[in-house]
Amino acid sequence: MEAREHEISIRRPDDFHLHVRQGPLLAAVVPETSRVFGRALIMPNTLPPVASPADVRRYSGEVRAAARNQEFEPLFAFKISDRSAELWSAENLREAAVEGMVAGKLYPEGATTNSDDGVRNTDELYPLFEAMQRAGTVLAIHGEEPAAFCLDREAAFLPRLVRIAADFPRLQIVLEHVSSKEAVETVGSLPETVAATVTLHHLMHTLDDLIGGLIAPHNFCKPLVKTPADRDALREVVFGGDPKFFFGSDSAPHPRDAKESAHGSAGVFSAPVALPALADLFEKAGALDRLEEFTAGFGADFYRLPRSRATTTLLESPWVVPADIAGVVPFLAGSTLRWSVSAGPG
Amino acid sequence: MEAREHEISIRRPDDFHLHVRQGPLLAAVVPETSRVFGRALIMPNTLPPVASPADVRRYSGEVRAAARNQEFEPLFAFKISDRSAELWSAENLREAAVEGMVAGKLYPEGATTNSDDGVRNTDELYPLFEAMQRAGTVLAIHGEEPAAFCLDREAAFLPRLVRIAADFPRLQIVLEHVSSKEAVETVGSLPETVAATVTLHHLMHTLDDLIGGLIAPHNFCKPLVKTPADRDALREVVFGGDPKFFFGSDSAPHPRDAKESAHGSAGVFSAPVALPALADLFEKAGALDRLEEFTAGFGADFYRLPRSRATTTLLESPWVVPADIAGVVPFLAGSTLRWSVSAGPG
Numbered sequence: 286m287e288a289r290e291h292e293i294s295i296r297r298p299d300d301f302h303l304h305v306r307q308g309p310l311l312a313a314v315v316p317e318t319s320r321v322f323g324r325a326l327i328m329p330n331t332l333p334p335v336a337s338p339a340d341v342r343r344y345s346g347e348v349r350a351a352a353r354n355q356e357f358e359p360l361f362a363f364k365i366s367d368r369s370a371e372l373w374s375a376e377n378l379r380e381a382a383v384e385g386m387v388a389g390k391l392y393p394e395g396a397t398t399n400s401d402d403g404v405r406n407t408d409e410l411y412p413l414f415e416a417m418q419r420a421g422t423v424l425a426i427h428g429e430e431p432a433a434f435c436l437d438r439e440a441a442f443l444p445r446l447v448r449i450a451a452d453f454p455r456l457q458i459v460l461e462h463v464s465s466k467e468a469v470e471t472v473g474s475l476p477e478t479v480a481a482t483v484t485l486h487h488l489m490h491t492l493d494d495l496i497g498g499l500i501a502p503h504n505f506c507k508p509l510v511k512t513p514a515d516r517d518a519l520r521e522v523v524f525g526g527d528p529k530f531f532f533g534s535d536s537a538p539h540p541r542d543a544k545e546s547a548h549g550s551a552g553v554f555s556a557p558v559a560l561p562a563l564a565d566l567f568e569k570a571g572a573l574d575r576l577e578e579f580t581a582g583f584g585a586d587f588y589r590l591p592r593s594r595a596t597t598t599l600l601e602s603p604w605v606v607p608a609d610i611a612g613v614v615p616f617l618a619g620s621t622l623r624w625s626v627s628a629g630p631g
Numbered sequence: 632m633e634a635r636e637h638e639i640s641i642r643r644p645d646d647f648h649l650h651v652r653q654g655p656l657l658a659a660v661v662p663e664t665s666r667v668f669g670r671a672l673i674m675p676n677t678l679p680p681v682a683s684p685a686d687v688r689r690y691s692g693e694v695r696a697a698a699r700n701q702e703f704e705p706l707f708a709f710k711i712s713d714r715s716a717e718l719w720s721a722e723n724l725r726e727a728a729v730e731g732m733v734a735g736k737l738y739p740e741g742a743t744t745n746s747d748d749g750v751r752n753t754d755e756l757y758p759l760f761e762a763m764q765r766a767g768t769v770l771a772i773h774g775e776e777p778a779a780f781c782l783d784r785e786a787a788f789l790p791r792l793v794r795i796a797a798d799f800p801r802l803q804i805v806l807e808h809v810s811s812k813e814a815v816e817t818v819g820s821l822p823e824t825v826a827a828t829v830t831l832h833h834l835m836h837t838l839d840d841l842i843g844g845l846i847a848p849h850n851f852c853k854p855l856v857k858t859p860a861d862r863d864a865l866r867e868v869v870f871g872g873d874p875k876f877f878f879g880s881d882s883a884p885h886p887r888d889a890k891e892s893a894h895g896s897a898g899v900f901s902a903p904v905a906l907p908a909l910a911d912l913f914e915k916a917g918a919l920d921r922l923e924e925f926t927a928g929f930g931a932d933f934y935r936l937p938r939s940r941a942t943t944t945l946l947e948s949p950w951v952v953p954a955d956i957a958g959v960v961p962f963l964a965g966s967t968l969r970w971s972v973s974a975g976p977g
Contacts, residue, residue, distance in 0.1 A: 434859055435843035496842065497781035499894035500851040509842060513780055545891050547960060548845035614893060 286577045291602070292627075293573070297323035297595040298560060298580035301588070302425075302461050302482045302533025304328045304552065305348060312351045313611030314538050317556040319357035321626050323581075323593045326425075326533070329364035329390055330399040336364050337372045341386045356595065360588075362388035362425055366402060370413040378420035387588055388423040388459070389413070393442070395431040397507040397551055398537065407445055414449065418456040423588060424449070425459045428468065429508055439508050440467040447471065450479050457587065462487060462535045464508040466518035472529055473522065480587050482533025483523055483579075485562055486553045486616060491516050502549040503614045506535065523579055524572040531584035534559045538613040555616040558606050561624040562617060564599050568624075598627035632923045637948070638973075639919070643669035643941040644906060644926035647934070648771075648807050648828045648879025650674045650898065651694060658697045659957030660884050663902040665703035667972050669927075669939045672771075672879070675710035675736055676745040682710050683718045687732045702941065706934075708734035708771055712748060716759040724766035733934055734769040734805070735759070739788070741777040743853040743897055744883065753791055760795065764802040769934060770795070771805045774814065775854055785854050786813040793817065796825050803933065808833060808881045810854040812864035818875055819868065826933045828879025829869055829925075831908055832899045832962060837862050848895035849960045852881065869925055870918040877930035880905045884959040901962040904952050907970040908963060910945050914970075944973035 287294045303318060303325040305311045318325050327348055329335030335344045341361050348359045363373065363386065373389070391410070394403035404410065417424055430441035450458055460472055463481040472481045490510040495501055504510070522530045536559065537552030544550060555562070560580065567576045585592045604625045606617045633640045649664060649671040651657045664671050673694055675681030681690045687707050694705045709719065709732065719735070737756070740749035750756065763770055776787035796804055806818055809827040818827045836856040841847055850856070868876045882905065883898030890896060901908070906926065913922040931938045950971045952963045 434837065435839050436858070491780065493781050496851065496855060499892075499896060500846070500848045501894060502846050502848065503893055505842065505846040512782070545893055546845075547849055547891055547964075548847060550845060618893075 286574060292598055292600050293564070294596045294598045295577040296581035297593040297597045298532065299323060299584050299593070300325040300534045300536070300556070300559065301459070301531060301584045302326060302328065302484070302535045303556065304330070304535070304537040305351075306538060307331050307347070310538060310540070310611065310613075311347060314554075314556060314613070315348055315351035316353050317610065318536070319352035319354040321560050321597055323356070323595055324358045324360055324590070326360040326362060326388060329362050330392065330397070332399055334364040334366070334399070334402070335361065336366060336369070338377055338381055341381055342384070345384060359385060360388075361386045362390040365389045365391045365404060365410065365413065367404065367409060369410070370416070373413065373416060375416040375419040378416060378422045382420065382422065388425040389417055390425045390427070392427045393429060393431055396427050396429045400427070407449065411452070414453050414456055418453050421457070421589070423457045423459055425461055428460045435509055436511060439463075439465045443468060443471045446479070447475065450475050454478065459587070461533060462508060463519065463530070464511055465515045469518040469522055473527070477529070480529045480531065482535070482584075483519055483530050484533060484535045484553070485555050485559050485566075486510060487516070488519055488523060488566055489562070502544045502546070503616070503618065504553060505544070505549060505551055506537070506553045507551040520570065524567065524570040524575060526575045526578060528578070528583040528586065530579070531582075531587065532563070532580045533584070538611075540612050541609070541614055544614065553616050554610070554613045557610055557615045558617050558622065560597065560626055561599065561622045564624040565622060599624045600627055632920060638944055638946050639910070640942045640944045641923040642927035643939040643943045644878065645669060645930050645939070646671040646880045646882070646902070646905065647805070647877060647930045648672060648674065648830070648881045649902065650676070650881070650883040651697075652884060653677050653693070656884060656886070656957065656959075657693060660900075660902065660959070661694055661697035662699050663956065664882070665698035665700040667906050667943055669702070669941055670704045670706055670936070672706040672708060672734060675708050676738065676743070678745055680710040680712070680745070680748070681707065682712060682715070684723055684727055687727055688730070691730060705731060706734075707732045708736040711735045711737045711750060711756065711759065713750065713755060716756070716762070719759065719762060721762040721765040724762060724768045728766065728768065734771045735763055736771045736773070738773045739775060739777055742773050742775045742784075746773070753795065757798070760799050760802055764799050767803070767935070769803045769805055771807055774806045781855055782857060785809075785811045789814060789817045792825070793821065796821050800824065805933070807879060808854060809865065809876070810857055811861045815864040815868055819873070823875070826875045826877065828881070828930075829865055829876050830879065830881045830899070831901050831905050832856060833862070834865055834869060834912055835908070848890045848892070849962070849964065850899060851890070851895060851897055852883070852899045853897040866916065870913065870916040870921060872921045872924060874924070874929040874932065876925070877928075877933065878909070878926045879930070884957075886958050887955070887960050890960065899962050900956070900959045903956055903961045904963050904968065906943065906972055907945065907968045910970040911968055945970045946973055
């Protein structure tokens with residue numbers, strides 16, 4: 286990190302958990318990430334899902350075309366299903382890795398958006414996990430047990446995480462968008478093959494911000510933001526510079542109507558504000574010198590990718606978050622952020 | 632209770648906590664209650680509030696005019712503020728009681744809809760509580776400490792409840808819309824001057840029904856529905872026939888746009904479904920014989936009102952809850968209820 290008066294420059298950051306959807310929405314939201322981040326791991330829960338090698342190639346083309354910044358490097362995960370062991374071998378996993386396909390994403394059935402085709406029984410996936418372990422493909426997990434009470438779903442999933450980690454000691458595993466004290470502790474206690482992504486909104490919010498005042502569907506996500514104690518546990522490891530915890534925004538745009546509804550979708554569209562809002566948070570915590578490792582260091586190391594040599598500059602120049610971007614209400618819409626990202630190509 | 636095949640008749644029930652708002656919305660929603668319930672205690676958090684003896688008379692006229700059933704007897708609460716001790720004496724409290732003004736409603740500042748003018752310091756209300764105690768006016772409390780974490784607000788209020796009950800041993804106090812295990816236990820442990828109302832939605836729902844699947848703003852209320860353990864505590868005392876816990880719907884209509892919004896209002900419009908849905912619930916719990924005491928016995932006794940001599944008949948005749956009533960989405964909209972209320976004047 287380089288700091289001058291009124292600006293800081295950090296290695297160009299990575300977002301290790303990002304949803305960009307499909308079609309016109311994808312075209313509109315990819316630049317929000319590509320103008321700030323050097324790489325982003327794009328989630329595969331589209332309709333139909335990104336499941337096969339051919340799906341990854343097709344989706345990769347769509348995402349690259351939408352990034353106006355040609356140096357932006359999208360990374361991909363295939364969506365794990367009961368069919369995945371037929372589609373993927375250690376060999377084609379290695380081949381796909383060359384084109385940025387670095388992870389398989391596991392969704393328990395019914396855990397979140399477009400996960401009705403998710404996995405019921407992880408034991409049946411052991412041949413796939415074996416191939417992934419051999420190929421060096423990361424297992425990225427939405428770690429919630431959907432049958433549990435909503436606030437307990439992540440904690441209820443942890444025994445499965447512990448078991449997979451024990452059964453595949455060389456498989457690299459990321460518990461995505463970690464949200465609870467229990468999960469922070471479990472990830473901390475497991476070997477260094479197990480890490481976690483942390484979102485901006487889980488670092489900022491608790492249930493007070495979702496249902497404590499008026500109900501705020503634009504702050505609604507899975508896993509749920511939780512209690513102050515849960516948020517404090519996240520802040521402690523993140524602001525403390527624990528390398529097992531790195532940034533993944535889980536930015537997930539839904540059109541306004543799908544949120545402001547009798548039955549609103551889960552997902553927080555944080556990509557447009559992620560880096561400046563993180564700078565605010567880290568600064569308030571007296572940890573601004575840890576921002577670079579969290580966003581541009583630990584994640585790249587875990588994924589065995591080179592740390593970026595490019596930089597992104599943050600200016601101490603307040604801006605008001607727009608009320609709407611491409612029909613989607615961004616996270617923190619209408620609020621004023623202290624830091625902004627120096628302009629660049631989208 | 633009288634039960635025949637496919638129907639049951641109970642004493643005409645009372646709703647000891649009801650919001651009917653003002654103007655055209657009031658005119659539309661009052662009949663939803665008056666066609667089923669014999670009495671309802673109407674809450675005073677209108678704009679401006681129902682605060683003075685003159686306000687009560689005016690509001691009473693408006694509510695009575697809207698009830699198409701002339702036997703419906705609205706009861707009223709004045710809204711407690713720092714000015715209440717000037718407006719109310721034991722004498723005019725007694726006079727107002729003759730016209731149905733049976734309670735004063737205490738809202739901590741900021742606790743719910745239209746409570747920005749609520750009370751900060753209950754100690755300053757002691758002269759009022761003294762007058763209410765002498766006049767036999769019930770103190771109805773929205774028992775939440777707004778500064779606490781949202782799920783802890785009710786528990787955080789309980790020490791204040793305990794103190795008021797100790798300082799005014801003859802003042803009758805109702806902790807409204809009780810929602811937590813801690814509050815159930817505290818009310819249970821206090822003298823019989825302290826009781827609680829219980830809503831339909833707190834008996835039915837947990838956070839799973841609000842934010843466990845898609846986010847459901849029409850199920851959003853204050854206090855929040857909470858955990859399965861909290862709901863079980865409510866069910867235990869209600870299905871067990873504890874006379875300290877009686878029905879108050881807290882039915883609170885908001886226009887659809889105020890709910891399906893970036894910042895949705897708190898309030899569940901349950902009046903149109905309350906009695907049939909309670910019958911469903913009590914039946915499933917094997918406690919149908921307790922429905923009458925909960926809805927038409929304990930509350931009247933606590934308020935020292937005669938138990939109704941009229942009856943309401945429930946038919947085992949399924950119906951689908953409408954999607955919309957006067958621009959408001961009712962609780963359980965679209966679902967099929969096993970029981971329906973025999974038709975009568977609104």
